[in-house]
Amino acid sequence: MQTTSLFYYFLFVSLFIDFAQNQTNEIPRRQRRRMRYRGSRKGLSVNHRRNRQLQLETSTTVAVVPSIPLINIDDDITEVFDSLIGLGGHESSYSVLPGKKGHCTANGMIMYDKAVWSPKPCITCLCSKGKVICDETTCLPLTCRRIVIPEGECCPVCSDIVLNISLDDTPEISGASPEPNDPSNPGLLQPLHTQAEMDELLRREKEESERREKEIYEKDDENRKRKEKKIKDEKKRQDHDGHQKAEEEISRREEEKRRAYEEEELQIEKEEEKRKENEQERESEEQDEEEDEHILRGDVFRISPQFPIPVPPAEIPPLPTGCSISDTTVSCINAKLTQIPPITDPEITSLELEGNNIASIPDEAFNGIPNLERLDLNKNNITSPGIGPQAFKILKKLKRLYMDGNALVHIPPELPSALEELKINENYLHAIDEDSFQELKNLVTLELEGNKLSEANVSPLAFHPLKSLSYLRLGRNKFRTVPQGLPTSIEELYLENNQIEEISEICFNHTSNINVIVLKHNKLEESRIAPLAWLNQENLESIDLSYNKLYHVPSYLPKSLLHLILIGNQIERIPGYVFGHMKPGLEYLYLSFNKLKNDGIDPLSFYGAYRSLRELFLDHNELKFVPFGITDMKALSFLRLNNNKIRTVPAERICRSFVNHDSVDDDSAEEEEAEDSHLEHLHLENNYINTRELSPYAFSCIRSYSSVVLKPQKMK
Template sequence: MQATSLVYYFLLVSLCIDFSRNETSALLRRQRRRMRYRGLRRSSSAGHRSPRQPRMKLPAPVAVVPSIPLINIDDSVMGVFDSLIGLGGHESSYSVLPGKKGQCTANGMIMYDKAVWSPKPCITCLCSKGEVICDTTMCHPLKCPQTIIPAGECCPVCSDTASSLDSSIISLDDVTELSGDSPEPNDVDNTNILSSARTQTEKEELLRTEVVEFKEKEGHKKDEKKRKRKGKKNRRKYKAYHREKKPITRKEAAEEEIRYEDDGTFRMPSHFPIPVPPIEAHPLPSGCSTSDTTISCINAKLTQIPPISDRDITSLDLTGNSITTISDEAFNGMPNLEWIDLSKNNITSPGIGPQAFKILKKLKRLYLDGNMLVHIPSELPSSLEEIKINDNHLHAIDEDGLQDLKNLVTLELEGNKLSEANVSPLAFYPLKSLSYLRLGRNKFRIIPQGLPATLEELYLENNQIEEVSEICFNHTRNINVIVLKHNKLEEHRIAPLAWINQENLESIDLSYNKLYHVPSYLPKSLLHLILIGNQIERIPGYVFGHMKPGLEYLYLSFNKLTDDGIDPVSFFGAYHSLRELFLDHNELKSVPFGIDEMRKLRFLRLNNNKIRTVPPERICRTRVNDDDVHESSEEENEESRLEHVHLENNYINTRQLSPHAFSCIRSYCSVVLKPQIIK
């Protein structure tokens, strides 16, 4: 009978051991699934992570004594402790989700329930339901006058025996200083009571507790919740039993309590440092720098776009390198780019992958100036608002070259080989938002056809344009600025209906063309007319008479104007509006008539002509011999706004000038008379 009882007893022990192993394995799997689905991401775990734990060996259930014993731990915590040993025995970080109850404090640091930390070498503490429980490894007493702790070891050794060990050693007296969360001195002594080797009585007591749990599970499989409650109750009794026999280290949370907002949100104490997740350094080549959301690699001698992976980057500057190709995957690591500058490289059209820019759904500005492109890259994102491809080798734009760019506002294609022969009349049709177009330094002989209706500014300088036909601007009713300087225009090649009916056209630049007189049929709305550097000899009468509200800026410098070329009515229509008048570098021998009528004129340039005298009435309206009229004239002159007059480099004898010649000018220092040419 006794032999039978022993057999049953050993069978029961074996079943208990197997059950404990299976339970621990199942708990480990459940714990890993729970940690994965609870979304312990880097951002959340950085704010709620317990300190990193030292490497430790975990006990097999019941049979093996752990090297760092842990008591008062239920089976769920054991699963978490088991997760500390990763694959291949590597150490893994330990973290738990925050809760509202059961936290502990240690030197002001908040530790959540089930959190584990190491305040001192070879001492491990556990937060269990608001109580701090610490264990340490027992060391054999030494009989030597001085002891030291070798680096990486838990127990002290005599200083003589340690001489052959690593020279980096720590004295027992220095342990407290190096430990950030060391317990009170008496607590350290109390922790030594918890020995690494439990007595046989404790093992049997733990075994009996596990057997009771095993029997309850076998007898009540359908009542799983009840079994768990009983098991936890037994473990609490076991914990209380040890608390009576052996004192356990506790630390009062006296520095600051954990506070919660009304909605239950956890608020970290003010003195507790909130950990910030480390920022990964960009693998940037030498010569590159980063600032906020911008990466700059200007003149960094790059031959390809660096493989950068950072979704926060919005600006990339690669100006002045030796990049020749852009692969389809070049920007995959920076999908949120808004601005790319690839100017002054050696990029060719065959070197750009067809899908290179397609991934960049937020790209707004693309600069490709100073490369070797022969056509506009394909598959550009529709989000683009500005494109610059100046100083390349573009020789054609077909009707699909700018497709899907409905948000494009600015397009610059200067310094290429474009002409009316290789630019399709439908090329600009998809550009429903284009307002700024630069086509200077190309080979156009006429104004390009098919300009967008939304166009406001057109720049065609340094081409070979010879005429402006009456249909050029039929659809561009919003155009405001036209620049046609450095072309081959003559006044009779500008059609009478080319722009006279434009209601928003305010500025025309026809400098450095082949004009012989100021063009007629100018737009009604014109405010700025720039005619510098032509061969203009004459300003026809009433040429500005139809303009409303009236011309404000007229620049006729570097022409061939003579006294006979300016009629008394040449400025008719501009007397009440003209603010700046430039007539310098011409062949005038006297101050033109009509300037004294320009009541809003601020700036007058007559320098570098052949003027010999300045009559009193030509610039400022005065009468010297009639006192009454003179007084009334002074009142009128007070209303004059003339601020600057340039008359240098003429043939004026300044000593013979009338004192009333510049009486309407507020400050005499604004009249420039020197130097003069002396013959």
């Protein structure tokens, strides 16, 4: 009898300590708080918040009850709930907000997906995707001398230990208790000395708990009815507007919400596992600290060492100075970072780290942001040895990787197969072997300009895995020939600023889809271009051979060519019929900054292009008069003849002359000629033309005289 009275005495004291703490809103010594880089964290589900509220409402006389892991049908832990067993054997009110799918039926009641209830004392059940999963409370072993099982509880407790459980989810262990009669501490009252008073107190607490459970149940029932009514009204409206279309939209939204919820649950699980590992590592240290802090005095004792003391999870460090977050993008441009910032947010899809001092990328650098789609590492100090072999492997969704302006000598290993765009310009790459682009079958754009690549250190099989590559830039390297083994999917090839001297017949044998070739600023001569190098290409429309060593327009150009750029060579002649084999015909011809003279151009020079040529640039040459054949160019709209040595413009050289300018049909003749001509822009400045001596009919075919540029002219 004395033992029982002593137990109830300690129990009563702990109850009133909790009551005093609730009244004074005393802040717990440890608070768990997770930091997020945005306002509120989506990872904590509505269920978690609901559970916290109910846990606070039902905190009364609670014995030590361990956490129960609830297992779903996929055998992975979805969440860990604190089991709260109602007093007097009543069903627990612990539950979660209802979902839309996966309802369960228990004792004639509809339980929503993820709902948790206690059908019997010491048993907790979970509704998981339509299935009911129940688990019995597991009690921790006790080593104390005297063990009792309190009424209404599942697990035994030590009769000589009193726990002071705070309202937070971390147990608060009191140190030395103040004296019961201390007037400065209103939280402690004199203990009851009769069994009847103790029973009356327990009865009131029990009635209060039942009343709260009833209110919560009624509130949940009202919410459920309100949602059911809302769903019915929505369905009626959908029937009026188009039932089939509305149902499809609702299904799609529900599927998106379900996927988002599953991703959030998976992230919570990972963080919970990480937290548990931290707890195990720091558990012994925490216990030592607790033993030092708590002193046995009066009627309050320490908690037994056998009870695990939860350790709060490590707080996520804030973004470094100079970084900002916007929607799903974290930007740390020119933030003076020396390493990848530790970020943990699976919703981040873009990370900008341009202009920092990052030198290495460890394997775990992106573990907290596995859903990255775009990563900008331009202008750092990253070296090839500093990149971990598994650094990019976790980024399964990465599509764009930018690493311009670093110190790489090799292509980074284990790049994600989802990659579509890769830029490693301005580095020190000096080798590409056959395994460098392994598994990159989705890569569309590859830029490797400004490196030390050549045909000697690039394997002919290097580009073989790139089945989708269409855009390749290899400018500013040391190639002397066009690289071999180009993928059949290639459409645009840029090889400017190399040392290419020759184009062989086999260079483009397997590139039937190629459309653009840029070879400007190389060392090509027309005699070093093989006749069959690109003659039979059916899709090649643009070739840029500017700033090479050409002396005349190359022969054997592609049949499909539309755009030919030959600026900045030493061209003196346009051979006859050089464009005659082209179909549908050349449209743009740029010959600026060459050495063309009138004896190097004749009417046959443009044979085959008279009906197709739209733009003709002959500026910055050595022409003394307007070349023959201009009037026969039916589609010509832009003509540049500026910066030559032209002195006069005869009436019939640019626009057709009239048989009889004084006849009554002059107006009709002008209208007919205007319809035939498409010339809109004409440049003749910086020549030696005396504008006063020009014929009034010299530019009659040009619809607007403002499109004719004649000034300034050079002095004689």
